[in-house]
Amino acid sequence: MRFDTKLLHGECAPDERTGATNTPIYQSVAFRRQKAEELEQIFKGSRPGFVYTRLNNPTIEVFERRMAFLEGGVAAVACSSGMAAVSLAVLNIVGSGDEIVCGSGVFGGTYSLFRNLENFAITTRYARDASTAAFAECLTDRTKALFVETIGNPKLDVPDIAALAELTHRHGIPLIVDSTITTPYLVNPLKLGADIVVHSTSKYINGSGNSIGGIIVDGGRFNWDAARFPKLQEYLKFGPFAYVAKLRAGLHKDIGACLSPFNVFLTSIGLETLALRMERCCETASRLADFFAASGKVAAVNYPGLANNPYNDIAARQFGGKFGAVLTVRLGSKERAFAALDNLMYVLDLANIGDARTLAIHPASTIYIHSSEAEKEQAGVYADLIRISVGLEDYEDLTEDFAAALALI
Ligand SMILES: *Cc1c(COP(=O)(O)O)cnc(C)c1O
Numbered sequence: 358m359r360f361d362t363k364l365l366h367g368e369c370a371p372d373e374r375t376g377a378t379n380t381p382i383y384q385s386v387a388f389r390r391q392k393a394e395e396l397e398q399i400f401k402g403s404r405p406g407f408v409y410t411r412l413n414n415p416t417i418e419v420f421e422r423r424m425a426f427l428e429g430g431v432a433a434v435a436c437s438s439g440m441a442a443v444s445l446a447v448l449n450i451v452g453s454g455d456e457i458v459c460g461s462g463v464f465g466g467t468y469s470l471f472r473n474l475e476n477f478a479i480t481t482r483y484a485r486d487a488s489t490a491a492f493a494e495c496l497t498d499r500t501k502a503l504f505v506e507t508i509g510n511p512k513l514d515v516p517d518i519a520a521l522a523e524l525t526h527r528h529g530i531p532l533i534v535d536s537t538i539t540t541p542y543l544v545n546p547l548k549l550g551a552d553i554v555v556h557s558t559s560k561y562i563n564g565s566g567n568s569i570g571g572i573i574v575d576g577g578r579f580n581w582d583a584a585r586f587p588k589l590q591e592y593l594k595f596g597p598f599a600y601v602a603k604l605r606a607g608l609h610k611d612i613g614a615c616l617s618p619f620n621v622f623l624t625s626i627g628l629e630t631l632a633l634r635m636e637r638c639c640e641t642a643s644r645l646a647d648f649f650a651a652s653g654k655v656a657a658v659n660y661p662g663l664a665n666n667p668y669n670d671i672a673a674r675q676f677g678g679k680f681g682a683v684l685t686v687r688l689g690s691k692e693r694a695f696a697a698l699d700n701l702m703y704v705l706d707l708a709n710i711g712d713a714r715t716l717a718i719h720p721a722s723t724i725y726i727h728s729s730e731a732e733k734e735q736a737g738v739y740a741d742l743i744r745i746s747v748g749l750e751d752y753e754d755l756t757e758d759f760a761a762a763l764a765l766i
Pocket residue numbers: 438439440441443464466467506510535537538556557558559560569570571710
């Protein structure tokens with residue numbers, strides 16, 4: 358089965374009971390069993406079944422299976438948001454006294470999370486750049502996970518996933534990859550050797566900006582060494598499902614970060630058109646990057662698809678000749694950046710990415726408002742930078758909108 362067909366037919370046959378082609382919304386807190394003994398068996402784990410939506414739910418389960426299939430993983434756990442997915446993916450294996458190694462260009466929310474984890478004696482070391490050598494320098498005996506984004510948001514740096522997987526496996530630690538910006542349409546990090554993939558499904562997976570959600574997909578291949586991961590040992594009896602079994606029995610259930618069945622319904626509709634949307638968004642983003650580069654109106658354009666971009670080669674190789682739909686431009690000053698945003702007509706000044714609409718934002722004064730100057734510098738968030746998430750409008754309308762906005766500043 359090829360990718361576009363997988364979106365429609367992969368792990369999502371029509372509802373067995375009713376024949377409904379869209380998985381029905383089981384908007385129910387709890388599920389009745391006929392016998393007390395059945396409930397006991399489900400709680401014990403000796404019998405499959407649904408009991409309570411915080412633990413599992415038929416609507417959510419279909420979505421999890423579809424995402425695991427699209428990523429080439431063994432199992433997936435849906436979460437209430439992308440941040441819940443990032444938090445739980447890490448906290449399932451990292452505890453007090455441990456260290457995380459992280460890419461320096463990661464999403465602001467992830468930065469903030471890792472800063473807050475310092476309160477639990479979990480330390481994060483940031484690689485100085487996206488090279489494999491820079492990550493290698495940060496590894497210590499206490500490292501329990503290496504976390505990267507496929508394309509850093511908004512730095513747009515691109516680490517070499519296969520090389521990082523090789524590095525982390527040599528050190529006995531798993532590689533966790535946030536593939537929100539690339540989606541399974543551009544890359545399957547698990548196939549490049551990564552161990553766990555997370556997505557904010559609020560972005561391209563949903564595609565219309567109508568539901569917050571997240572997902573963790575496990576490749577099921579990591580070898581959880583007893584000395585480094587003692588807490589995982591009791592789950593090794595589940596074989597390739599050890600990581601997901603621990604997550605479901607542990608923090609996912611206890612923190613209660615389940616996704617709502619209604620959000621899953623909307624997100625599943627979006628998922629069907631992922632390929633069409635990504636194809637179009639990536640193409641328009643590429644054309645827009647060329648437009649900005651040729652305009653003479655911006656101080657710098659950053660897009661991995663530009664031939665002179667330092668990540669062009671690795672991105673082309675890793676993402677099958679596509680480069681995502683996020684680009685940044687520098688306009689010379691914060692005032693000019695604000696003026697450009699205020700002058701735009703179709704392009705909306707919003708904090709998300711991956712919407713059907715084209716969005717732009719000034720990250721330094723919004724998503725990174727609580728970051729120090731040094732953190733902003735490290736994350737590539739400059740005072741004059743705006744981030745653009747390209748949507749589905751006509752390219753001509755977008756260039757006219759940007760040209761008019763830039764002419765006025
Ligand atoms: C948006 C985003 C997140 C967080 O997702 P939410 O659904 O907003 O919680 C995590 N990682 C990346 C790369 C993102 O763009």
